[in-house]
Amino acid sequence: MAxxxxxxxxxxxxxxxxxxxxxxGMCQAVCPVFAQxxxxxxxxxxxxxxxxxxxxxxxxxxxxVNDKLNRCLLCGTCQANCPSGVxxxxxxxxxxxxxTGYFGLSRTxxxxxxGMLVNPRLFNALTGLxxxxxxxxxxxxxxxxxxxxxxxxxxxxxxxxxxxLAATPLHKLVPELDTPAGASGIRVAFFTGCVIDKIFPQVGxxxxxxxxxxxxxxFLPAQQACCGIPALSSGDQATFxxxxxxxxxxxxxxxxxxxxxxxxxxxSTIKELWPRMFxxxxxxxxxxxxxxxxxxxxxxxxxxxxxxxxxxxTGCGKVTYHDPCHLKNGLGxxxxxxxxxxxxxxxxTEMREAGSCCGCGGSFNVAHYELSKKIGSRKAxxxxxxxxxILATSCPACMLHITDMLSQKKAGIAVKHxxxxxxxxxxxxx
Amino acid sequence: xxxxIIKEFAAIVGNxxxxxxxxxxxxxxxxxxxxxxxxxxxxxRPENSEALGQTVKLCNEHGLPLTVRGAGTNLSGGTIPHxxxxxxxxxxxxxxxxxxxxxxxxxxxxxxxTAKFAAAVASHGLFYPPDPGSQAVSTLGGNVAExxxxxxxLKYGVTKDYVMGIDFWDVGGNLIKTGSxxxxxxxxxxxxxxxxxxxxxxxxxxxIILKIIPPPKAARSMMxxxxxxxxxxxxxxxxxxxxxxxxxxxxxxxxxxxxVENFRHAGLPKDAAALLLIEVDGHPxxxxxxxxxxxxxxxxxxxxxxxxxxxxxxxxxxxxARRDALPxxxxxxxxxxxxxxxxxxxxxxxxxxxxxxxxxxxxxxxGTFGHAGDGNLHPTILTDRRNxxxxxxxxxxxxxxxxxxLELGGTLSGEHGIGLAKAKYMVLETNRGTLDxxxxxKSVLDPKGILNPGKIIG
Numbered sequence: 001m002a003x004x005x006x007x008x009x010x011x012x013x014x015x016x017x018x019x020x021x022x023x024x025g026m027c028q029a030v031c032p033v034f035a036q037x038x039x040x041x042x043x044x045x046x047x048x049x050x051x052x053x054x055x056x057x058x059x060x061x062x063x064x065v066n067d068k069l070n071r072c073l074l075c076g077t078c079q080a081n082c083p084s085g086v087x088x089x090x091x092x093x094x095x096x097x098x099x100t101g102y103f104g105l106s107r108t109x110x111x112x113x114x115g116m117l118v119n120p121r122l123f124n125a126l127t128g129l130x131x132x133x134x135x136x137x138x139x140x141x142x143x144x145x146x147x148x149x150x151x152x153x154x155x156x157x158x159x160x161x162x163x164x165l166a167a168t169p170l171h172k173l174v175p176e177l178d179t180p181a182g183a184s185g186i187r188v189a190f191f192t193g194c195v196i197d198k199i200f201p202q203v204g205x206x207x208x209x210x211x212x213x214x215x216x217x218x219f220l221p222a223q224q225a226c227c228g229i230p231a232l233s234s235g236d237q238a239t240f241x242x243x244x245x246x247x248x249x250x251x252x253x254x255x256x257x258x259x260x261x262x263x264x265x266x267x268s269t270i271k272e273l274w275p276r277m278f279x280x281x282x283x284x285x286x287x288x289x290x291x292x293x294x295x296x297x298x299x300x301x302x303x304x305x306x307x308x309x310x311x312x313x314t315g316c317g318k319v320t321y322h323d324p325c326h327l328k329n330g331l332g333x334x335x336x337x338x339x340x341x342x343x344x345x346x347x348x349t350e351m352r353e354a355g356s357c358c359g360c361g362g363s364f365n366v367a368h369y370e371l372s373k374k375i376g377s378r379k380a381x382x383x384x385x386x387x388x389x390i391l392a393t394s395c396p397a398c399m400l401h402i403t404d405m406l407s408q409k410k411a412g413i414a415v416k417h418x419x420x421x422x423x424x425x426x427x428x429x430x
Numbered sequence: 431x432x433x434x435i436i437k438e439f440a441a442i443v444g445n446x447x448x449x450x451x452x453x454x455x456x457x458x459x460x461x462x463x464x465x466x467x468x469x470x471x472x473x474x475r476p477e478n479s480e481a482l483g484q485t486v487k488l489c490n491e492h493g494l495p496l497t498v499r500g501a502g503t504n505l506s507g508g509t510i511p512h513x514x515x516x517x518x519x520x521x522x523x524x525x526x527x528x529x530x531x532x533x534x535x536x537x538x539x540x541x542x543x544t545a546k547f548a549a550a551v552a553s554h555g556l557f558y559p560p561d562p563g564s565q566a567v568s569t570l571g572g573n574v575a576e577x578x579x580x581x582x583x584l585k586y587g588v589t590k591d592y593v594m595g596i597d598f599w600d601v602g603g604n605l606i607k608t609g610s611x612x613x614x615x616x617x618x619x620x621x622x623x624x625x626x627x628x629x630x631x632x633x634x635x636x637x638i639i640l641k642i643i644p645p646p647k648a649a650r651s652m653m654x655x656x657x658x659x660x661x662x663x664x665x666x667x668x669x670x671x672x673x674x675x676x677x678x679x680x681x682x683x684x685x686x687x688x689x690v691e692n693f694r695h696a697g698l699p700k701d702a703a704a705l706l707l708i709e710v711d712g713h714p715x716x717x718x719x720x721x722x723x724x725x726x727x728x729x730x731x732x733x734x735x736x737x738x739x740x741x742x743x744x745x746x747x748x749x750x751a752r753r754d755a756l757p758x759x760x761x762x763x764x765x766x767x768x769x770x771x772x773x774x775x776x777x778x779x780x781x782x783x784x785x786x787x788x789x790x791x792x793x794x795x796x797g798t799f800g801h802a803g804d805g806n807l808h809p810t811i812l813t814d815r816r817n818x819x820x821x822x823x824x825x826x827x828x829x830x831x832x833x834x835x836l837e838l839g840g841t842l843s844g845e846h847g848i849g850l851a852k853a854k855y856m857v858l859e860t861n862r863g864t865l866d867x868x869x870x871x872k873s874v875l876d877p878k879g880i881l882n883p884g885k886i887i888g
Contacts, residue, residue, distance in 0.1 A: 019764040019816065023462045025503045029545075029566040038475075038521040039449075040457035040502070049467075053456050058469075064453040083757035084766070 007062055010098045011055035018055065020086045021048045027078040032357040032375045033071060041068040044078040044088055051095055066099045071368060073361030073375075074233055075325035089330070093232055093277060100235025113231045113239040120225045120246075124171060127198050131165035138164055144414055147407040158369055161407035163199050163400055170201035174208060176222040178254065183215030184306060189256040190220045191247075191270065191295075193227060193263035195396035203396060206423035207262045207298050213426050214306055221250040227269040230362055232277060241280035248287050258305070259291055262298040262419050264324035264395035265362075271295040272330050297327055298419050299394060303336040303343075314345035314428075316421060320388035321348070322379065322402065323355040324395035337394045337418045344418075344425035351386035353379075360401035372401065380405035383413060390414045392421055431471040431514075435492055439474050439516075442484045447475040447522065458499060458517045462564075463507040463851055464767050464815065470497070470511035477522035479539075479636050486634050487603025489516050490880055497882050498630045500541060500569030505768055506849030508576060508629045512883045518634070520571050527637065529554050534642050535594055535611050540571025540635040544578075547640075557645035559586035562845065563756065571635045577627035579845030581752070584803030585677045585711075588845065590626045592641045598625060598633035601876050611639055629847055630882035632875055646711035649677065650721040651748045654728040655702045655735035659683065662704035663779040665731040666802045669708075670775070672727060674720050679803030680707040680752050683782065686759065686797040686810075690751055693758035698751060699735065706733075706802065707752050709745075755799040756810070763795070763812040767824060771835035772844030775805040784834040785809050791830075792823040806844035832858070848886045856887065 027044040028034055040046035050068055053059040072092060079088040105113070116123045138148040147161040170192055181187040188211065196204045211218050225246040231239035251259065261267045275292045278284070302308045319341050327333040334355070342348050359365070359375025379402060383391050391402060391413055403415045431450065440448045449455065450472055459467035471494070476482040489496040495515030502509050511517050520541035527537040531554045538547060544565040551558045561580035562568055568578065574596065579588040595609020608621035625633060656662040662681060669676065682690070682705040691698040698705070706728070710720040721738065728736055739745035760766040773781045782798060785807075789796040800807035809831060813824050832842055832855050842852050842859050857865055868887045873879070 015816075016764075019814070020761075022464075022760055022766050023460055023502075024564070025462055025501055025567055026564070028501055038519075039454075041453055046457035049457055049460060050453055058467075059452055059456055061452045064451055068453055068457075084760040085757070 004060060004062060005057065007098070007102050008055055008057045010101075011051055011095070014051065014091055014094060015055060017087055017091050018048055018052050020084050021045065022084050023049070024083055026081065026083055030077045030081045032073060032075065032077065032359060033371060036371060036374045042071055047072065048086070048088075048091065051091070062099075062102065066103060069095060069099065070364075071371070073325070073357055073359065073364050075357040075361065076329035077325060077357060080329040090276065093273070096233060096235035097237045098235070100237075105234065105236055109234050109236065113234070113236050117226045117231060118239055118242045118246075120223060123194075123226075124169070127165055127169065131167055131169070134164050142407040142410075144412070145403050145407045147403050159408070160369070161404045163403055165198055166201045168201065170197045170204040171224075173201055173205060174220065177208070177218045177220035179212075179217045181215075181217040186258070186305070187217035187219065187256045188258045188260045188301070189251055189254070190218055191227070191251070191259055191261040191266055192220070192224055193261055193266040193396065195400065196263055200396045200399060200417065203262055203417040203420060206417065206420045207260070209423050210302070210419060210426060211260075214302070216306075217256075219254045219256050221253060223250050225250075227266040229265055229269045229273070232269075232273060233362060237279055241278060244274055244278050244288065245280050245284060248284050248291065251291060252287050257294070258301055259295045260298050260301050261295070262394070262417060263397075264297065264326040265397055267295060267297045268326035268330045297331070297333055297336070297394060299337040299340040300333050302422070303339045308340065308343045308422075310339055310342035311345050313347045314425075316344060316346040316425065317389035318349055318387060319346040319390045319392050319421065320351040320383060320386040321354060321418070322351070322358060322383070322391060322393040322398060324393055324398045325357050327394055328355050337392070340418045340422050341392055344421040346390070346421055349386050349388055351388070352382045354382075358398045358401050358405075360397050362397060365401060373405070376401050376405040377409075380409050380411060384409065384411050388413060390416055390421070392416050392418045394418055436472060438488055439472065439485065442488065443474050443476045443481050447477065449473040449475075458502070458511065461499075461502045461504040461507060461509040463505050463510070463849065464765060465507045465510060465850060468510050468513055470517045471514045473517045473519065475519040475522045479523070482518070482523065482634065482636060483599045483603045483605060485518055486599045486601060490601040490603070490878060493878050494880060495883050496634070496880050498540075498571070498575070498634055500572035501543070501564065501567040503564040503568050504572070504576065504849060505770070505846040506843065506851040508847050508849035508882070508885055509572075510850060520569055524569075526550055529556075529642070530611070531556060533611060536640050536642055538570050538638050538640060540569060540574075540638060542570045544568045544570055544573055551642050552645070555645070556642045558592065558640065558642050560589045560592060570638055570640070574626055574635065574638055575629050576847040577845070579801070579806065581678045581680065581801065583801055583806065583845075584679055585675045590623070593622055593626055593638065594641050595639035596622045596625045596635055597637040598635050600633055601878070601880060605636060606633060609639055627847070629849060629885045631872060631885055631887070632881060634881075646677070648714040648717040649709055649711035649745070650717050650738065651707070651709040651745045652721070652725065652736060652738040653748050653751070654706045654708065654733040655699050656704045656706065656732065657702070657734055659704045659782045660779050661732045662706050663782075663802070665706060665728055665733070666778065667776060668727045668731060669724055670803075672723055674710065674723060676708050676724070676803060677711045678707065678709045680800065681705065681778070681802035682707070682752070682755060682799040683797065685795070686755050686799045689758045689762065689797060690754045693761065694750065694754050696747060696751060702734070705751070707748055752799070755797075756808075759797045759810050759812060763814055765813045765815040767811040767813065767828070768846075769809050769811070769828065769831060770800075770806060770844045770846045771809065771831050771840060771842065772804070772806040773835055773838045773840035775803065777838040777840065778802055778805060778807065780838055781807060781835065781840070784838075785831065788827050788830050788834070792827040794820075794823060794827055796827075801844070804844070805840065850884055853884070853886055853888045
């Protein structure tokens, strides 16, 4: 472990970015964690002040700062609303990498990131085993949502209503694809993402079906790795670099016009973080930049590129939409998913605070479940008050957490990805 | 701080509401002012009135300096604690206790967020006009303690014009009741008035009674472009002389116009010397008359371009330009010093000229925008505090800005407060006798000097 002075030196490298925070405190209006706790260390201004304090050697409790730093969803709402344009997400991710370098990675995270994520075949095999035996430990609680809870008291699982692993993941249902451009004249690559592959394969299937019906050629490489966000947000730069490099190798094996994902988090990671945060082989820089430039959310592609338009409501039920932070805050994508819902012939109703975070935040949900649940509970309440039968969104991580929240409240509201609604409507038209 | 005192605080507010760790204390060592941070010894968060009163009393018993903090958006250092002191948070006291539509008043706890209160009042079909720039996060307690203003000051006044009464704790933990729920009240000293702008130096607010009013039925906004600051200022004077009091009357200088345009690309004229953003409101017939008259006056005074918003979207576009002013300027350099020296509105051209001179003399970038209707300008110095030489020039420039504002018959602060940042200039605006009077008063009300020491009167 390096000494505190060395740690301060490392944080000093963030000085140019840290200094642009003018401490106006406007982030207090939008931070979902601060809304629950009212504590300055939970809001961005406080966290930036803590990092600044470490850099200037005004603070000695680096572990204390690290704890506060991790009480953040990385939802990016503060950055999207910051009057002085501070690059908050860059600062937080770099700070987490510095902290992980200083304190080391926890044994669990090391096992998951370095043992499993960088080894996609092993990851697939282990989750495959898990899918077979999970019924022994879990029991179903909501058939419509497909949620389960623990059969026995399990500290990590707590009172969660979680989605179990899919019986057959997408990479088994569709091992690979390499189809030429059809009527649309467009060919895309499809980046599945871990949560869709292993928990919501039907979302991936829906996306591939829609693309086929639209005459879009698809390149789905036989191997894909995690986009890297779990490692990066835990400060594991080495694993992130490895995952990016593997994906770049596999996705540059063929030609295509766009790289599509139906996961908001994967989209924003590839588009925004791959080019900025990759510290591996510099020779990959150009390829990363090109891939990032081609990356697009599935609904953005359908609406902006293929020109899918709203259609009269035909009765798929009343739908409301939750904006995933990773589409709304960084990429500004809010209209296209709503257009896609309306294109599916669904009656649309806007909920209150549709753009506020669901509280999932990836590993935040694991480390701070109670807080995550409070934030998610408010989201669930807004969904229920909207009067919708279906909650649609564009991110499988949000789907997981919102399923948990709605299931616990016995809301009787289904959770779907917008592409599922559109795929259903295309099928029904036949 | 020794653990037995911490335990005493914990007994009052609960363990969860006492923060003593280094990280927690560091997070309450600053506010939005460009000043050095000061680490408090303890942070406490009372969640009810009684706990607040006992907290104040305990601080006094131990002689601990006490600084009340709402959202910490203060621009003059009023919420920066005293070394070894206690920060008392009000965000656990955030209930709107009553909104009385019949008698048009509301009773709130000090930690209620301004914008949330305004929205709650609006849902009763009523209107709370003060709208400081930080209203999305600022608290009403802080607004009263600083006498916060906003864009609507000219027609609707500032926070003090809406304070009907305040219940506050004195240092002995006694609840002092002032004002009433009535429009008229002459029972005793106007202690509520004394509390306004007292910056936490005389008492700790427990409840605030605020006046609320019926909202205007209609409004119309417009934007006028001028080739000189003089012409824009004369237009402001002519509008007032025509017996029209716009709800908002804002001005932006050329540097601010260019910066906002580079930021938003909304089509602002980059070569314009000044921009006036005007909104008249009231009864629809009155609004139509006044808007036509304002248009005419702008043209008579040489407005080269005049845009009248025809719908809500256009109205929003007009005000977006004003909302963009600070964020656009703030992005140019790492440090942004936002001042609020205020002059009689007829002196705006002279003040703008003075700011130009100061900016040249000290080789600094200063963008100026602000409330032309009430003479409250926001010269915004863009700098980098880490550059020592430049920072010294900034400090000199600030001195000179205040001197010039006072020479023009103005005041040090229109709405940001005196706090730590401007305490040293107070004698220039008032005199030795005035400060002595204030200090004598404080020494009686707060014999141990625990209430936000160092603020306003040094």
